[in-house]
Amino acid sequence: MRIRIVGAGAMGRGIAQWAATAGHTVELCDARTEAVTAAVDFVRSMLERAVEKGRSSAEESAAALERLVPLDDPWAPGPDVELVVEAVREDLGTKTEVFGRLEQVLPATAVFATNTSSLSVTRIAATLKDPTRLAGLHFFNPVPLMRIVEIVPGAATRPEIPPALTAFVEGCGHRAVTVADTPGFLVNHAGRGLVTEALALLEESVAQPADIDRIARDVLGLRMGPFELMDLTGLDVTAAVIDSIWQGFRYADRLRPSYLTPNRVAAGLHGRKTGRGWFAYGPDAPAQAPEPPVTGDADRPVFVHGSGPGEGDAAALREALTAAGAVVETGAEPTSGAIVLVPVWGTSVASAVAEHGLPASRSFGVDPLPAAGRRRVLAVTPAADPAAARDARAVLGRARDGDAYAVSVVRDTAGSVAQRLLASIVSVASSIAERSIASPADIDLAVTAGLGYPVGPLAWGDRIGAARMLELHRALHRTTGDPRHRPSRWVTERALLGLALTDPGTSPDDCVDGADRANGTDAP
Secondary structure (H helix, E strand, C coil): CEEEEECCCHHHHHHHHHHHHCCCEEEEECCCHHHHHHHHHHHHHHHHHHHHCCCCCHHHHHHHHHCEEECCCCCCCCCCCCEEEECCCCCHHHHHHHHHHHHHHCCCCCEEEECCCCCCHHHHHCCCCCHHHEEEEECCCCCCCCCEEEEEECCCCCCCHHHHHHHHHHHCCCEEEECCCCCCCCHHHHCHHHHHHHHHHHHCCCCCHHHHHHHHHHCCCCCCCHHHHHHHHCHHHHHHHHHHHHHHCCCCHHHCCCCCHHHHHHCCCCEHHHCECCCECCCCCCCCCCCCCCCCCCCCCEEECCCHHHHHHHHHHHHHHHHCCCCECCCCCCCCCCEEEEECCCCCHHHHHHHHCCCHHHEEEECCCCCCCCEEEEEECCCCCHHHHHHHHHHHCCCCCCCCCEEEEEECCCCHHHHHHHHHHHHHHHHHHHCCCCCHHHHHHHHHHHHCCCCCHHHHHHHHCHHHHHHHHHHHHHHHCCHHHCCCHHHHHHHHHCCCCCCCCCCHHHHCCHHHHHCCCCCC
């Protein structure tokens, strides 16, 4: 295939390298000829590095470079061009001008694709004489390494174009997911679950950024915590995406931004690229403060409280602490000096204290989520005795294999930190599924490939169980009153019906014959 790529910046040159390596002839052009020269040099260096690392032969790299054709004029006639990929700056006027000019010089059979990450594909296409020829083809940076592409048909896109683009992408070695033309498409939309909830936790003074990041990594198993991720991406970029998706979905509570970001963006606290964001960077930046040492009494008796649905979590904690050599009381009530540990699931320690008459000064919450690493989370209320909290931290740090747990101390909140992050990740993904923005399988595929999560958000929810996820969402909603935690229809239905969150289920279309539906009649 002969492809023309318009825009020789980071995305354009990455797409060019990827497509040329896969065997396609690639015309690379830009309004600035020096940008094309720099892009070709960059691709050459990447191909040479691939040879040095043994990922490609010298002959293969030379052939790929030969298939890369620099153009001086983006608007040159191209009778053999079959696909155009636009990768210019993220501005509606600029993109529509590019396609309008290309429409005048390229054959009507050429498919147009925009690499937009945030603009409406339909609005870009609407300015063309033939809006049916354009679709979104959203790559992620760096293109050769991020092996996922979002294919976004606009409202007028011809039905044969998305499958053709899927075949093209997968023929080049990447995975493709088809996504509705909605704000943020799929990956950027799904990513709001983590960062918006992390910012909400910071707003509420539940924990500091470093603590939230540690919990996200060590309990949930994420490669990067949300604040590290924002610093890497750039808070200016993250805040703009958060706001645009929230506004695009008409101020949906589930996507509500934080008041914390605008002032930080205005102050230039954008992250790594400015030397300071949520954390400091650079050779002169101070090292991140280490976690405080454990100083409490690990031999102080503990009583693990659990009743009703929480008894299973309490039993598991009792067993783990007993196996680690902790002094675990077995009576019906705690003794006068015992630490009381309460596994919380969508609720708070304060509510357990009030409901069950537990001693407020020595009752603490423990997150029962199975930790991906060696970390537990202890929640303290304003009534907690600091000395008792230190002892509780020491007890939780015990492990039978001698490899002690790190213990994060956070402020008491409904669901604690990891549960709220996970609940939000699953909730946002579920809302994407219930809107039919993408299929459950594509949601999980795109998020694992695009965001690096250890498992797709819907499959993650299935690991917990649909019924237990619904219990978590309901408890968070009931305890906080915040509509952000309202259970989604997707989770609610699947929990009630015994279906997996990854199961697309039966749709009305599945129950009506295709010909009869086309005629507006019911199947017999």
